[in-house]
Amino acid sequence: MPFDVKTADVVPAGGSVEVATLESGGAREAPASAQQHDSNHMVIDLGKVRPTILRGLRLLVETVVIPTLLLYACTMTVGAVWGLIAVLGWCAFTVGLRFLTRQQVPGTLLLAVGMIVGRTLVSLAFSSVYVYLFQPIVGSLFMAALFLGSAAIGRPVTMRLAQDFVSLPARLFHDKRVRRMFTEVALLWGASRLIDAGLGFGMLHFGGVDAGLLSRGTLSALLTVATVAVCAAWGWNKLRRMPGLTFRMA
16 A cells, blocks of 8 residues: 655755655555655755855856955055955945845854954055055955865864855754765865965065955955865765655756
């Protein structure tokens, strides 16, 4: 006699997890092995991936590419101080436009804009674009230490960051294979931030402000995009090979 499939547990959020169990539809019961297999099987809904990618790219353009291009253009024409003022103006415009059009202001945007404003104000105090470009190098070194350090102690920060994009069941993070995957991703990010810091310092030190602006506005942005792609592919390849897990995309 056929069995009816019943959803036993659903975790709602940006993504969802379903755990399916089998119930007997009559006198005959499902084999114990089949019941155990299905009760341990998880279906994780990743939601719509494309809008998330587009939001990330928009954030990168708004907080890295355009401010750097504005600073470069103004530095080459009207002076570095006006370039720093233009960056502040752009930050105000980016956030203000969302408020005026009643759009949701992402927390990541507010954090990124806040960091840019802080860097710009410090640079204005010294009237130096060099100071503006040197601060992200220090920031990259700090991020490298954070990612590599968290991986070294077995508590990769990537586990927390992943939950900002997709809701995963808590028991999944107790799996040694999953923790190993997040540790490897943290190592990749840490190495990427070290490369970013070395690239930025080398371009700024040996090529001057112009080369530093080029590095920050283009090379650093491309490195970030490439790192996201590599980490996503690495994590996806590891997770999809694990038995008992099925991923769905909207």
